[in-house]
Amino acid sequence: MNTLPIHLALALPDWVAPHVATWPQAPDDRARMRLVLGLARENVQRDGGGPFAAAVFAAGRAVAVGVNRVLPERNSLLHAEVLAIMLAEKHYASHNLSGPGLPRLCLVSSCEPCAMCLGAILWSGLKRVVGGALREDAEQAGFDEGPVFPASHRYLEARGIELAHGVLREEAREVFDLYRQQGGRLY
């Protein structure tokens, strides 16, 4: 008989909430990126997760975060941005993160979003994205970014989405180095 899988229980690792609870208010993009890069480093060091983290900020405070959980959860879609967006939508009980009554939200990701995550950003309604490492940094570290072209970014920008990449780029690249030093698997 067919035993069709029906349920998915997804969760961030136990250490994430206490870690994020220590975050101070982050007044600007660089301060927010510094926190997100710390989260990515923790994900590599504690949990064998991929060297990626993301957070949705309302002004200086993170309302939801994500870390890469592809290998620990055996789920290829669990990029940091995917978890951060889904959890932010849960927090606001809305599929539209620029919906009425919501604060102005910003996604900060330790790396320029891949093809899947760019699409996810578009559907989420988020209007501002800040990335750390660039596509070429991820590729040098052995990660594919998928079919993202200059026209892909223009497509999002034409829909009112502001994209800023390369914030704290050097520190962001160092998370990839850490992952390699720890023998992290490429996939």
Add this chain to the structure above:
Amino acid sequence: MNTLPIHLALALPDWVAPHVATWPQAPDDRARMRLVLGLARENVQRDGGGPFAAAVFAAGRAVAVGVNRVLPERNSLLHAEVLAIMLAEKHYASHNLSGPGLPRLCLVSSCEPCAMCLGAILWSGLKRVVGGALREDAEQAGFDEGPVFPASHRYLEARGIELAHGVLREEAREVFDLYRQQGGRLY
């Protein structure tokens, strides 16, 4: 205090498993698409879900399915393909759907995958995708497909992924008509 969302419990609607349990063996793409289009119609009629469904087939049998749950679950990422892929990876306990020991799998989607889902397909390891309605059909019905270009499809094909679109296209378009007739929301 920060009450960071940590958990996500995702599930297909209760009617899905009994519905799919009635599916006969489907010997070819058209037979599989017919079943997936039936699932998309049910999703519109029963549940107010979006007019989209998808299934991962091993030969003639569906091992996992998904339906669009964006509005009911208030989660903009819950496209049919996203749920079908995540559930197939759960079924096989693998983040790689072309990993060792797995049968040759095929994703059948009622509509050509959007930008996010194309990326998700790439990361899943799926090597064959069959789509029903075309991009222009979805756009005519009021749905955005995101930054997908001919180069996007070539990118996947260069990684060994076979893409077949427009299978039972007319029947697939009729699901969009049904959604409109039922007053379905565009988002």
